[in-house]
Amino acid sequence: MGAISESFRRKFDRWITKSLLERLHIQNQILFDAHWQGLLGSPAYADPLRLERYGFRTYSQNDEDGVIQEIFRRIGVQNSTFVEFGVEDGRESNAALLLYKGWRGLWIECDQRQYRKIRGHFAAQLQTGQLQVRNAFVDRDNISELIAAANLGELDLLSIDVDGNDYWIWQALAIRPRVVVIEFNGKFRPPLKWVMAYNPKHRWDMSDYYGASLQSLADLGREKGYALVGCSLAGVNAFFVRDDLLLDRFSRASVADLYNPPRFYAGQFMLTGHEKIGNGPFHAL
DSSP, X not given: OOOOOHHHHHHHHXXXXXXXXXXXXXXXXXXXXXXHHHHHTSGGGOOTTOSGGGOOOSSSSXXXXXXXXXXXXXXXXXXOEEEEEOOTTSSSSSSHHHHHTXXXXXXXXXXXXXXXXXXXXXXXXXXXXXXXXXXXXXXXXXXXHHHHHHOOOXXXXXXXXXSSSHHHXXXXXXOOOSEEEEEOOTTSOTTOXXXXXXXXXXXXXXXXOOSBOHHHHHHHHHHHTEEEEEEOTXXXXXXXXXXXXXXXXXXXXXXXXXXXXXXXXXXXXXXXXXXXXXXXXXXXX
């Protein structure tokens, strides 16, 4: 038998490497699932009104899709409208699943390259007007005007994730969406209050200097007429519901009890099975 060609050897090595990585990933997935279920089974999450057990990922970064779905199951959907900013190319966002369900809304993205990708990935939704997209750098001085220009009426959902001035932007908004999802800086545990200094030119430098602590956001929410109803189990996003919609639908646990520490590893294992949304259109069935 002749010598194995170099080309075949390289292909074989790549196949072995891929197989080993896939096996390792499957093992990690099993361990992660067990870890996740262990967390949910702990006494801290025993309150039946807590949201963590409902979390799942379809298009969101972590478990936000499921939590958002459960919130609206409890309070109902009014106008099926959203505004979300900091969406990158839109394929990993808190509102992509809502688009699939027939909602309409506005995305705002400052990066021109990501903006062009949105226009490609979601061309069908943009063409029908179900989705609007703006290429703009959001700050506390322009956000109200950007949202008003979309003419969406009362919002069901506002999702804020700009890796920096999130607190200040929410503070500046006069509109009162029914639900607000906002990223918090989990490094600062309740009752610690911390907010980064406002900087209209801020760009996240991949450090831990961004946003605001959960306690500071909860205090701001209280001033604006919102209650903190939960956090993603991944410790990334906080969920607020307008006071007039609360009734007895959500846990009344303290901010400290609702806090989840950063589990940034979670997104690596919350698999959806395939690559992110492709370029083709999708629609509600």
